[in-house]
Amino acid sequence: MSVLKTEKVGINFGGLKAVDSVDLEIGDEVLGLIGPNGSGKTTLLNIISGIYRASSGKVLLNDEDITSLGPNQVRSKGIARTFQTNRLCLNLSVIDNMLLGLYCQQKTKWWQTVFRPSVSLQEIHEGISRCYEVMSYFNPGLVSHAYELISTLPLIDRRRIEIARAIVGNPDLLLLDEPTAGLNTEETHQMINDIGKIRTQGNKMSIIIIEHDMSVISKISNRVVCLNAGKKIAEGTFSEVSQNEKVCTAYLGG
Numbered sequence: 316m317s318v319l320k321t322e323k324v325g326i327n328f329g330g331l332k333a334v335d336s337v338d339l340e341i342g343d344e345v346l347g348l349i350g351p352n353g354s355g356k357t358t359l360l361n362i363i364s365g366i367y368r369a370s371s372g373k374v375l376l377n378d379e380d381i382t383s384l385g386p387n388q389v390r391s392k393g394i395a396r397t398f399q400t401n402r403l404c405l406n407l408s409v410i411d412n413m414l415l416g417l418y419c420q421q422k423t424k425w426w427q428t429v430f431r432p433s434v435s436l437q438e439i440h441e442g443i444s445r446c447y448e449v450m451s452y453f454n455p456g457l458v459s460h461a462y463e464l465i466s467t468l469p470l471i472d473r474r475r476i477e478i479a480r481a482i483v484g485n486p487d488l489l490l491l492d493e494p495t496a497g498l499n500t501e502e503t504h505q506m507i508n509d510i511g512k513i514r515t516q517g518n519k520m521s522i523i524i525i526e527h528d529m530s531v532i533s534k535i536s537n538r539v540v541c542l543n544a545g546k547k548i549a550e551g552t553f554s555e556v557s558q559n560e561k562v563c564t565a566y567l568g569g
């Protein structure tokens with residue numbers, strides 16, 4: 316059964332069809348989303364995560380139509396994401412940033428926080444335990460930084476924390492937008508290793524990953540979809556897609 320399906324989904328910005336009638340289906344797997352600059356990859360993730368409303372087509376999560384939901388509602392339904400550029404709160408600690416990942420699932424009402432603080436504290440304690448659980452399998456090195464400010468940490472740890480914050484709420488689908496951007500070769504290797512642990516040691520969430528580094532895509536993805544000028548031009552294993560004529564032309568021009 317598919318976790319996520321897009322049916323002929325599209326969006327226009329003025330005269331530009333940034334995403335043009337894209338059918339996508341993802342099950343229990345890691346899907347690599349590739350394509351040249353400006354091909355519509357991030358825009359497609361923005362539609363799936365409710366940041367942009369599709370001009371046409373549908374987005375279905377576990378067969379439920381989520382096309383018209385906003386980002387918070389989509390997050391509550393079970394889709395979490397990271398962004399190309401850092402969206403962490405730099406002046407908060409690692410733990411505080413990770414707790415934000417549980418915000419959409421918070422059960423305590425505001426009046427309970429005021430009149431029955433023990434209920435609220437209990438939920439915070441459970442949240443902190445969950446953050447430690449995720450850090451421990453995703454990258455145990457993060458545990459020792461739990462109460463440090465994000466602004467004191469190197470780029471690779473900030474990227475790890477963004478991913479850890481996205482998975483702490485145990486989503487059905489995780490969207491990763493260029494998680495290795497700005498990392499050197501050794502750090503990229505470490506990041507591939509960490510991402511690999513999400514499905515082997517954590518919970519079995521489906522993952523869509525956008526990457527320009529084809530070595531990352533080939534190591535992480537079970538299947539690959541290539542976009543060009545907003546359209547899906549190829550789909551298959553990494554080796555099939557990387558040998559596809561339309562894909563080669565899209566990357567090399569012509």
Ligand SMILES: Nc1ncnc2c1ncn2[C@@H]1O[C@H](COP(=O)(O)OP(=O)(O)OP(=O)(O)O)[C@@H](O)[C@H]1O
Nearest residue numbers: 328331332333350351352353354355356357358359
């Ligand atoms: N809010 C917007 N308003 C107008 N045009 C937009 C908007 N968002 C994206 N675009 C345009 O849509 C097209 C697709 O952009 P998108 O960022 O999705 O590409 P991409 O494949 O993710 O590129 P990259 O690999 O460089 O990140 C581009 O031409 C971009 O300029």
